[in-house]
Amino acid sequence: MNIDQREMRQVAQAAAAPRVDLYAGIHKALRALMADTLLGLGRADCEDALELAQITQRVLQLLDFCRSHLRHENEFVHEAIEARAPGASSQIAHEHAGHEEEIVVLADQATALLHCDTDARAAGTLALYRALSLFIAHNFEHMHVEETAHNAVLWARYTDAELIEIHNALVASIPPEEMMFTLRWLVPFMNPAERAAMMADMRAHAPAPAFEAALEVVRPHLGEREWAKLAASLGLAPDA
Template identity: 50%
Template sequence: MLETSTTQDATTAPKTTDSEFAAPAATPQRWDGYRDIHKALRLFMCDTLTRVGRADPGDAQEVGLALAQVGELMDLCELHVRDENAFIHPALERVQPGSAARIAAEHVTHLESIASLRDLAAFAANARDDARGAALFRLYHALALFVAENFEHMHAEEATHNPVLWAHYSDAELVAIEHALVASIPPEAMVKALHWFLPAMNAPERLAMLSGMRAGMPAPAFQGVLDIARRTLAPADHAKLLRGLDTAAQPA
């Protein structure tokens, strides 16, 4: 039987401490490189879990779309882990050795879980008749555990890593780290991620992101971003974004 590595023994699995639950996950006065990507991942995870749970085993197209979304989620999760390992953890270790150790260990487990979830999705894709429903249910349960662990994991990063970064780096230095990280992301992956970033953000966050993108992108590329916003945002949110961009574009 395929099992994901998310089913750890309760005595050895890392747990979020009471102090981490009590700690503020973000401070508006400081740059928070975790905020936007974690919002996007939380939305993507919840939507994907729900989609797998409601997929009709007798509808091959519906199942195929749900499993394709699982694959895209795993792609983004894997990219996110590798980006944090390559850019955020070295910044932490430079100023406070050992500060990234716990999360780095959890990343190893997450990559193992991602591989197992891909296997479960492939098994469900190849299953037929009654076996498909059972395979989808196994995937649903394994994905639920993965999502639950990642929610705790992301909060731990926000509550324990941000204070270290804020204590040792200026906002300008943190922005430079994030820009280097973003520059390493393949364009196709960035486009896919925007489908989850934009609806996950609140209106001021969304306007700030797109204002920055408009300032740094060719007009045709930015139009592509606006097209994603039109497809992914509720009508009221989309209208608010366009009003904000129009206002920001007005001369002082």
């Protein structure tokens, strides 16, 4: 990946002097969504047609989100890396292509499960569960490489101001419906400081109705103390 030790030291130094991280937040959202979907599939009652339809839809929703995430990274993050470190994103780009193929296979498998004969549901559900488990396991390893090796390249070649520009351009490209779905999995699984910073930034730059809609999406997925901390950081009444 054309990454040297000087660049890797950028990752270690970031712990002492944090840099803008294009991966941290969205990867927390992905890990949460992946884990929740896999657990839901594992406990689903495949003999219940409604429950099977619901979990199948959740799997397809996850796969759609993964496909969109790959596109965002390819178009914004990989382009930035290649612009100043040609070849540094090649390994991950190759894995992205593989993930695209796996997503198609998993989507076909999930759709087939929804329409299979009743006596084949149990075996089909278990097969999908195992296949999704492997996909998620590989993605967890994949995201670690991006958070370390790719960040090393970015931090060595871009200022924080430039990274913020890349982030803002990426966010601006996301349709409102996808953004609300992203916030549902992003904000609740951040730590309190990250959560407060993100929502404060959104309030500062987004239209007021969009910010209010984001709070409505996020609040049901926060514990009482989590919401109280966020409300205090934003100067809101806890029962607002």
